Amino acid sequence: MPFYEYHCPSCNTGFTLMRTMAERDEPATCPDCGEFTALREVSAFSTGSGGGGFDGGGGCGSGGFT
């Protein structure tokens, strides 16, 4: 089972929890204050900067029969 990092907004504490992938996005119980509001920390994985995208590709005149 993989580990996920959670953060409790109530007491501002971070902790690690071992959960299944199906449970990873569900709120977790904070071991510190017991609040069931801790949410998963989204680690800076591949959320790097650098937008981009596929825009600015205007087709060059489609011909057509008149």
Ligand SMILES: [Zn+2]
């Ligand atoms: Zn807490």
